[in-house]
Amino acid sequence: MSIQVQQLTKIFGEQKAINNISFEVGKGEILGFLGPNGAGKSTTMKITTCFLPPSSGSVKVCGLDVTEEPLLIKSKVGYLPENNPLYLEMYVREYLAFIGNVHGLKGKTLQSRIDEMIALCGLTREQNKKIEMLSKGYRQRVGLAQALIHDPEVLILDEPTTGLDPNQIVEIRALIKKISKDKTVIFSTHIMQEVQALCDRVVVIDRGEIVANDKIEQLKSKQVEVATVLVEFEENIGVEGLLSIEGVISADHITENKIKIKATTESDIRPKIFAFASKHNFTLLGLQQEEVTMENVFQELTKNKNV
Amino acid sequence: MFEILRKELNGFLNSLIAYIVISVFLTGIGLLMWVFPETSVLEYGYADMETLFALGPYVFMFLIPAITMRMFAEEKKAGTIELLLTKPLTDWQIILGKYFSGFLLVLFALIPTLVYYYTIYQLGNPVGNVDTAGVVGSYIGLALLGGVFTSIGVFSSLITTNQIVSFIIAVFLCFIFYTGFESLASINVWGAASLFLEQLGIVYHYRAMSKGLLDTRNLIYFLSLISVMLMFTKFILGSRRW
Numbered sequence: 001m002s003i004q005v006q007q008l009t010k011i012f013g014e015q016k017a018i019n020n021i022s023f024e025v026g027k028g029e030i031l032g033f034l035g036p037n038g039a040g041k042s043t044t045m046k047i048t049t050c051f052l053p054p055s056s057g058s059v060k061v062c063g064l065d066v067t068e069e070p071l072l073i074k075s076k077v078g079y080l081p082e083n084n085p086l087y088l089e090m091y092v093r094e095y096l097a098f099i100g101n102v103h104g105l106k107g108k109t110l111q112s113r114i115d116e117m118i119a120l121c122g123l124t125r126e127q128n129k130k131i132e133m134l135s136k137g138y139r140q141r142v143g144l145a146q147a148l149i150h151d152p153e154v155l156i157l158d159e160p161t162t163g164l165d166p167n168q169i170v171e172i173r174a175l176i177k178k179i180s181k182d183k184t185v186i187f188s189t190h191i192m193q194e195v196q197a198l199c200d201r202v203v204v205i206d207r208g209e210i211v212a213n214d215k216i217e218q219l220k221s222k223q224v225e226v227a228t229v230l231v232e233f234e235e236n237i238g239v240e241g242l243l244s245i246e247g248v249i250s251a252d253h254i255t256e257n258k259i260k261i262k263a264t265t266e267s268d269i270r271p272k273i274f275a276f277a278s279k280h281n282f283t284l285l286g287l288q289q290e291e292v293t294m295e296n297v298f299q300e301l302t303k304n305k306n307v
Numbered sequence: 308m309f310e311i312l313r314k315e316l317n318g319f320l321n322s323l324i325a326y327i328v329i330s331v332f333l334t335g336i337g338l339l340m341w342v343f344p345e346t347s348v349l350e351y352g353y354a355d356m357e358t359l360f361a362l363g364p365y366v367f368m369f370l371i372p373a374i375t376m377r378m379f380a381e382e383k384k385a386g387t388i389e390l391l392l393t394k395p396l397t398d399w400q401i402i403l404g405k406y407f408s409g410f411l412l413v414l415f416a417l418i419p420t421l422v423y424y425y426t427i428y429q430l431g432n433p434v435g436n437v438d439t440a441g442v443v444g445s446y447i448g449l450a451l452l453g454g455v456f457t458s459i460g461v462f463s464s465l466i467t468t469n470q471i472v473s474f475i476i477a478v479f480l481c482f483i484f485y486t487g488f489e490s491l492a493s494i495n496v497w498g499a500a501s502l503f504l505e506q507l508g509i510v511y512h513y514r515a516m517s518k519g520l521l522d523t524r525n526l527i528y529f530l531s532l533i534s535v536m537l538m539f540t541k542f543i544l545g546s547r548r549w
Contacts, residue, residue: 049393052547075395085386087314089322101310102394146390 001060002027002154002184003048008057010043017043019208020057030180032199033188036302040208041188042082045158048186049079062153075103078147082158084140088132092123092142095131096149103150117145121175137168141175148179155180157187161194173197192295206302219297229261229269230254232286233277241280245272257285311396311404312411315378319412328370332416335366340423354431355438359420360445360517364485364509367413367449367456372477374412375460376470378405379544383468398544402537406461413453417446440519448516451529452509456481458536465543484532485509 003025010018018040025031035041046052048059050070059066061073087095093114100110118127121141126134131142140160147155160176161169169191176187177198189195195202195216202219204212212219226249231242239251242261247269249262263269270287277284319325339346340358348358382388391401428437456477463477464470488508492501505511509532512525 046389051389051393071395071397074393077393079390079393081386081389081393083386085390087318087387088385089318094317098310098314099394101313102396104395 001025002029002062003186004058004060005044005048006058006060008044008047008059009055010040010047010052011055016208018047021205021208021210022057023203023210023213025184025186027184028182029201030185030187030199032195032202033186033205034190034192034195034202034298035188035205036190039205039302041205042158044205045079045156045186045188049077049156050074075150076153078150078152078155080143080147080155080157080160083162084143084160086131086139086142086146089130091130092118092127092134095142096145099146100149105150113149113151117149120148120179121145122171137164137171140164140168140172144172144175144179153183155183155185155187157185159188159190161189161191169194192298204298204301211301212297226262227265227269228290229263229273230258230286230288230290231261231273231284232258234283234285237280237282241276242273245269245276247272308400308404308407311391311401312408315405315408316411319374319408324374325412325415328374328412329416329419332366332370333419336363336420348427348430354427354436356423356427356442356445359423360449363449364452364513367453368478368481368485370416371409371413371453371456372460372463372474372481375409375457375464375477376474377464378409378461379465380468380470380473383465392547398541402461402540402544406457406537409457409460410454413457414450417450417453438519441517442519444519444521445517447521448513448525451516451526451533452485452513455484455509455529455532455536458533458540459484462536462540462543465540 001024005024006022008018008021009016021040021044033041033044043052047054047066048061050066050073053067062076064073064076066073087098090098096114096117097110100113105113118124121144123138123141123145126138131139134142144157144160147157157176161172164172173194176185180198187198199216201215202212203210204219234257236256237259239253239259242248242251242259247263247267249264251259251261254260261269261273270289273287274284276282316325319328336359339362340348340356344350346358346362348354348356351358379388382391424437424442428435431437459480460473460477463480464473466476467473486508489505489510492504492508497504506528509529512528515522515525
């Protein structure tokens, strides 16, 4: 296990930011850390990187406890903090050299590592610029290069794609995918597609508590108990008939001919709708079940407590 | 520690801070020492460097907080402190790296004034009629005073995210430590404690050193003051852990 979090609690003053959470991340795994803003994602990551101490419970990284061996852990972890803080007045190469130095890289090894990182992160054209001259997407790459310069075993990325445009998001994601081949990666986000695109497993956290910890596919099938089906008839029909079909929970007109039906997932509702249509001689123009997205899952998981 | 030291020094050199600090110090001291009639050595007629050593601390009182005010305040504001504190560095390495970068800059500003010593040495009648021991003692005193002011500056920079607040706190603390204690001691209420109070201030020890007498008690005073300020700094930097 690369990272073991056990019964971790973090209290700020009166407020419990994290309440007794436990999870593990295996070697080579990419874990998506999901949750609404203020759920405790960043706090968990700050504890894992030894920036903040836990109030109680333990966090082990590569088998080392964060309160006992912070220096050793810090040398094994690459961390991209939220909002990607950088020394704007430094040049890209200068900055990477500084971070490399801090990690004990020197001379030729350092230079070759910098060259490697610049090539890997697509910074070749920007390498001689000042960081303040770079666009947000390139700054993010510098942040990633910085986190990777010492070839860490564990990579912790706190919202690496926030504030980027769609193209940049895709690029940064591809980059994360590329570098994560032989590393353990935890990365936090509140963008659902990201998790689907990148992660093996997801931990969903809400108000300091873990509400789900599962593979994406299992999470989808487990959580969504309601299937949504969109039907379109040529005729303009009322919803009463549809509601009488077994399993239908609700049916609402979207337009005159289109109806949105919500049904239980115990059995597929679509054949029943088809049977209903042919029995009453309605012409069925469309019958489409909505794909379960991570957004739905996320909302399902985190809405209960918000009531 | 050396990584941080180098980064901070590069920062000074790349952002003009170093050049501005050194040139303002030298211009100011140069004017006071050679041009302004009230304080000029040439008008004064005695071959000594009293002007530099009496007014230098007041110039330092404003220049050093200006050097140190950004050290932690800016890192905290920009969030880069999180970056530093999650790298394999101890708190002491970060603090000492920053401290020595500021101290080195102070020394760089001081070194060119050695030319003044040579000038006065040549102007003396007969040539060389200067209290060299006094000058050496004063230089060591001024360097240590710079060291104390730098440690006060680093400390002030850590307790706020606002550079201006940091600057003002540092100037105030430097002033209190430099002459404040002595002035307080001169109020006629302390009785026997007034000598003790006077000895808490920098100026008492600084003056003793300028006589050319390197008493270990004075050295220990300066070094302890620096250590205490840096320990406060370490304490506050470590306070995120609880």
